[in-house]
Amino acid sequence: MCLLNGRRGAADDRGSVELAIATPLMMLLVLLVLQAAVWAHGDHVAGSVARRAVEAARAVQGDGAQAEAEAAADSLGGSLLSHRSIAIERGPENVRVVVEAEVPSLIPGISWPVRHELTAPTERFVEPEGGGAPGAADTGGGPL
Helix, strand or coil, X not given: CCEECCEECHHHHHHHHHHHHHHHHHHHHHHHHHHHHHHHHHHHHHHHHHHHHHHHHCCCCHHHHHHXXXXXXXXHHCCCCEEEEEEEEECCCEEEEEEEEEECCCCCCCXXXXXXXXXXXXXXXXXXXXXXXXXXXCCCCCCC
């Protein structure tokens, strides 16, 4: 510390002012990086829940798809996905799953939503075009 007639010099105060400004900005930057990581993980979990739900719903007997999706969200997401909703629409040819949720916010006042939408063909029995049993048209009798 430099003393001139019992007073501190003006140059000595510059470091504390810089520290008072830089520290909160660095803390905010670290929180933003951590928040981005939490959001990315939540997005990945929501995608996994959507994939499990669409695979369960597209099966021939896809009646338990909603329960499967909720169980997957509980086991994978736990408390990570809040305000979640899982919508499953099963049509004659396609199944559509929409997973929406929010991840916890480390920065107050900011919402971090995640959303995944998947569409897949529904598994169904289709009659063969010949109308007969599979392989009935092959009457060549020769070795394969």
